[in-house]
Every structure is written in C-alpha cells, then in structure tokens.
Amino acid sequence: MSQNSTPPVPPLAGLCSFDDARRTELPVEECVAWMKRHHYVLHRLHGVFTARLTAEPLYELKTAFSHHAYLCAEHVTALRKRVSELREPPLGLEAVPHRSLERCLDEVLAAPTTSALLLGLYEALVPALIDSLERYIATTNLLADAPSVRIARFCKLEMEDLQRFGAEAIAAVVSDEDRASLVDWLTYLRGLLADAGGLDGRDEPPASSDGSPRFSATPYVYDGTPKRDARFHDSYNAGVNPEAFLYDERFSPRDKVLMMYYKRLRELDVPEMMASILHETPGKPWKFYADMSRQLWDEARHSLLGEVGFVDLGLDWTRIPINFTWSLNLNTQLTPRERHAVLFFIEQGLMPRTGKRYEWEIGRQSEIPLAALIQDFDWADEVLHAQLGREWYVADFGDLKPAMEYGDRCWSQVLSHWRDYRDKGLTDHRNWWPDLYRAACEHWGVAPDPQALGFCETYEDKRADLKGIEVRSEE
Template sequence: MLKRYNHALRRLHETATAHLTSTPEWEVKCALGLHLWLDAEHATAIRSRVAELREPPLHLDGVPDNALERAFSEAIRARSTAELLAAVYGVLRAELLTALRDHLAALNPLFDHPTRRLLCTIAREQEEMLEWGGAALAVFGESPHAIAFAAHVRVYLAAAGGIAGTEPIPASELPPPRSDGGRYEMDTRPRRDARFRDGLNNSGKVSKRHRDSSLPLEERALALLYKRLLEMDVPEMMAPIIYRAEGKPWAYYADMSRQLWDEARHPMMGEVGLTALDVPFYRYPLDRKFSELLNSRFTPLEAHLILWKIEQSLMPRTTGKRAEWELARDGGNELMIAMQDYDWADEVLHAQIGRRHLEPAFASPAERKAASEEVWDRYLAIIDAWAAEHADDEPWWERFVADVRAARLQ
C-alpha cells in the first residue's frame, strides 16, 4: 500500500510540474510550486520507510498498478486550470487523504509506530493542500467542463480500486481516454493572467538599478524588491527541466523540487513587499523573457547550466547575495532585510544542488565548466539581441517609483 501512495505522490508531483509554467493564474502557480515540493517530500519519506521494511529491489520507481497509472495519465491531461484543480484537488488528492486516514485507523500504533508518525505528518500537510484546493475551486465556480473532467478521472480511479486499491472495482466500461498511451507533452510557454500587462517589457533594467551606486538608496532598494517579484520566471523555467528529466535518481527530483519552491517563494516575497507599500504587485510589467527564452531556445541541461552559472555569480562577497543583503540593511526596511536574509540562504543551497546534480552529466569538472561557458556565451548573445529588439519598450520605472512615494504620503 505504501508503494501505491509513493506512486500517487510522484504522479501528483509530476502533474503539478507539468502544468506550473503554462498556468496563467499567479496564485495557482505559487501553490503548485509549494505542493509539488511537499509531494516530493512525502514520497521521499515513504520511500525511506519502504526501504526499512523490505529488502531490495524495492521497485519504487515502477508502476504498482496499471489501472492506477491510467487515472493519473488522464488527470495530467487537464486542458484548463479549472480542470486541473478539479481533478487534482477534487478527486486525486482527496482520495489520497482518505486512503491515508483509513490506513492510520487500521494500523497497529505500537507495532508500526514509525509508519503512523510518518502518515500523520503527510495527512496533515495533504489536508492543508486540500483546504487551499477547495478555496481555489470555489473561486473558479461551477465549471461544467471541470465537473465533467473530475467525473472522468474519478471513473478511472475507481477502476483501480481507489488510491489504496482496496475499493470494489465497478463492472462498467471506462470512457474513452484522453491519453494516447505516450508521455504527456508539457506546454513550456510561460503564461500570466489578465492582470499582468506588457510581460516582455525590457525597459525596467531592475538588476542594473539596484547595483547602481549613483542612484538614491531608496530607489536601489525598490529595485532589489522588484527583482524578487520578477523571479517567477525561475520556477517557470525550472519546471520543464524537472519534468523533462526522465530516469534520474529520485534525489534529483526531490532536490530540484525544493529549489523550485524556494524560487517560487522569492516572487511571493516581492508580492508581500509591494503589498506592504500599497502598490498592487501586478500593476507594472513583470518581464518573463528569462523563462520564455530558456524554455524555447535551450535544452533542459543547457537551461540548468545557465541557472547554475547565475547561482555561482551570486556567491561573491562584494557583488552577490551579501551585497544585496547589505543594501537592504542600509535601506532600514526590516521586511526587506528578512527577505534578503532568507533569499541569500536559499541561493547558497541552490548552488550546492546545481553542482551535485550537474556533476554526473559531465566526465569532469573541466568539461562541465567548458559546457557552461559555451552555453552562457550563447545565452548572453540571445539576451543582447532581445534587448535590441525591445529598445523602444514603454518606460515605466519612474512611474513605479512615483507610485510608491505617493502611497507613502497617504
């Protein structure tokens, strides 16, 4: 039964990863980032428990039941955010929580205490995810397509005997599947909802502004805050890297999912910062060229090398994350100081994750360095060409700064 939970969690993780980039709604995108990491954490914990109970081979990366696999293969083919939420939260995650609770009620709390403790933690966090999912479904309302798709997925799950495989299997035939039997093809085009305008506007030059010592401290600090908000393009480019990486050790998916969630937290920090300034976080352009270009012009390995190269550039004392934290400190905003403190800690971890999981792809560190330099030069050339194409983008930075100052006077 634990192996079925592991499979369900891995497939929930995969479904969220496959849809994060193309999901337009900012709040759903953020939640998918958190939930895919939690699902990865829960799967990791269950895999460790299975290893304690059984001798190898553990078959934790295989399919325990083809019927169960078919249910998840249908769910991942949601055609809208409403369908995705209805299938994942209205059916699959709800049924997973029911299975976990039934398991907890049936196990011997003394003989199998390690499993009980583990499942209690997983059930609590799955319940929290379901609470969010229920609230999100309420916002989307009663979509006929979503209701029909949830029923479709529910029929396929029933044919597997539920998540645990213990429910009676109906004798009725399954409806025609959406799946063609192959791997789901992820839509890697980053999308934002209608609140966000001019998403490829390159005029802000936020990264340059916060480093420009000739600018007032207040403006540099605002640029640093806005830089956090812009980081949504990182989870948008990481999700395709993770989803397209087939056959990796599970530790790869677990570590990369942690990094993706961290990178989703950073724009949420920026959102909190702008909200505290009484400026709607979606009012001004959020340039998504990073995810747009990496997802369309580079392979997953090349995109990972570029990301790691950026992480390495954030480590030097005078120009990296320490310098950003010192800028926040000098600005005297306690919220920004805390924001940069945690952002700094995250990036140190991410540099380690990148090194750990890029290393096996190359014969030597020298080969990895040469590959990263080549792809970085190519990336810079593309960015320069992009900037030239967008030289006439409408300026907005001065309006943003004026907006913040006006809000402070109210």
C-alpha cells in the same frame, strides 16, 4: 498517591492505547503494498504539478503548483526511505500498482483546461489520498508501525492543506457551466479509482467499469512556453536593468530596495524554467527531482516575497511590466542540460560578496525591516541552491571551472531578441522606473532623488550579470 504507586503517565510512549497496539490486520508485506500506492500517487501528483505550472497563466495557481509539487516530493522521499526499511530490496517503487490508477493520473495530467485540472486534482485525487491515509492510520498497528504512521500523519496534514487551497481555488476559478460539463468526467475518475480497488487497493473492484481513455486518449504534450494572466502586461519589456541600478553607488539603499523587490517578483520565471528541466530530464536518481523541486519552490516563494514587498510599500505591482523572456528564451532555445548550466552559472555568481550578501546588506542599510528579512532568507536559499548545483550539475564535469565556462557559453548563445521584440511591436521597452519611483517616494514622504529618477539603463546590450551581449542575427 501512595509511596508504592506508579504515577499515571501515559503508556506506550503516548503513541496509542493497548487496544491499538494489539492490531494485527497489517503485516509488513501489506503495509509496504499500501505505502507503495501512496508513493505512486504522490510521485505522479508531483509530476502533474510540475508539468502544468509553466503554462498555467494564473499567478496564484502557478506558485501554488510549485509549492504542492515540493510537498509531494518531500512525501515521496519519506515513503521511499520507509519502504527501504521494511525488508524490501529491490524496492519496486517505479512499478505501476494498477492500470486504472495509472489511467486516472494520466487523465488529470491531460486535463484540457484549468477548471478540469483543479477538479481532478483537488476533488478527486487529493481527497482519495487523504481517505487512504486516514484508513492506513486506522488499520495499522500504531506501535509496531509507528514510523509509517508518523509519515502518514504528516502527509495527511499537508494533503488537507492542499485540499483546502483547492476548494478555495475551485470556488474562484471554476464556473457553474464548467463544473456541469465535467460532472461525467469526475464520475469517470472516481470509477477508475474504484476499479483499482480504491487508491489503496484494498476494496473489491466493481464487476464492470469503463476504463477507456477520455482526455488521455490524446497523449499529454508538455508546453514549455510560459503563460501569464492579465495582470502581467507588456511582458516582453526589458527597458529597465535593475542590476545596473542595484550596483550603482550613486543610489541610496532605500531606493535600491524597489529594484530588489522587482527582482524578487520577477523570479517567477525561474520555476517556469526549472519545471521544464524536471519534466524533460528522465532517468535521474529520485534525489535529483526532490532537490530540484525544493529549489523550484524556493524560487516561487521568492517571487511571492517580492509581491509582499510591494504590498508593504502600498504599491500596485501590476502596474509594472514583469518580464518573462528569460524563461521563454531558455525554454525555447536551450536543451534541459543547457538550461541547468545557465541556472547554475547564475546561482554561483550570486555567491561572492557582490551577490546575495550585498543585497542583504542593502536591505539592512535601507532601514526597511521587511527588505532586510526577505534578503536574509533569499541569501540563505541561494547558498543551498549553489550546493545543489554542485551536486547535480558540476559533478558531470568533475570540476567547477569547466562547469562555469559551459554555463557562461550556454547563456551567451541565448538570443535576447531585445530589438526583435521591439521591431515586431511586442513592446516598446518603456522605462517604467520613474513612475514606480515617484509612487514609492510619495509613500515614504520624500522628494525623489533626481539622479535615481533619471535612471534609464536597459537590457539591450547587457545580461542580468551586466556582461555585454553580442549582437547577432535574430532571424
């Protein structure tokens, strides 16, 4: 290289070629219109995932829907910010871009079976969104519109993750008979997208189309009753109080890890409950839904970490009754605001030294590295959740004290139905702890501690915060 020559560093900050930087097909107005389509679809997908997760029985789908709702919410947030940067006040982000696009999303929301839901999501809507994102990147000026391109690239990356998951889930769940029965409906969905000019609205719509409703002819009704798959047996069982064990100084940190793993796995009931708050609380600023979706996914992730903990110990978690009556009772007995109050009351109660920090310390003392790591991240997440609660719940009260008192009252008014479930034959509240503990001790190669083996406290008269439950009529 001569003294006067310039090193061949890529031009234009490495974003694109000069040809790409000379594209003129998309002025700002058309970029905004296109991104609003992406925003609308992602916003509606977030709503579908949230609305359907509580009543979805299959654990892997319930947790995946929690994750996918969060991802969609993140991309909605990014698009809202980007549109606001492009000379677009008022934003008009709540407007429906095309009635056929709206009908397509309504159809998937109203899908009557899990098979139909999976096919509508992962073989119709998500692929159409990916195609539109690819097309946007291939059309817009990669230099002038670089901030939008970055958003589209990240969105495309994560939508492709959704598509891959969906393909594997469909292969596992959707039978040949189910697929055959839904071929016409999938064709109908794609026809609705075509009638809208494609998901991006830039194609010529067909001369005629059938836009009459199919599944959505019967309006979707939210089902807030939690459902679980066959691995979740004896789900009304509240015969073991893990909090009582966890705070009992007689028991070793190693033994307490088992109860913490159970508590983490049981957190599946939190996204089941939080989804009901999101679906049944209209009219909030978008940030409320985005923040709550983050917390919802965190709680689902904690449940998955509990599952990993049991796998790490070589224990079959499906032999343990994973109780679901917390989400069941809150969803069926309280209003959305009251549910949020209980959620915040519990989250705030985890902040003192006897809460999440204590569980992390137990994890470290147990000398089980995975337990320490799980509790480390669990603690960090719960600190964030308490902050979110202060922003979206406490603000309505003006002060923490009345907000906490209201949350306590709301939780206290929830009937636990402990005796009722037993008397109706739904459970005998079997003490499952000794069998689990023996199996863990066998894995560790140690003899069970007789005191730990004899633990038998239940939830009959105590809440999860160990506060007494007032016995009231359950009729």
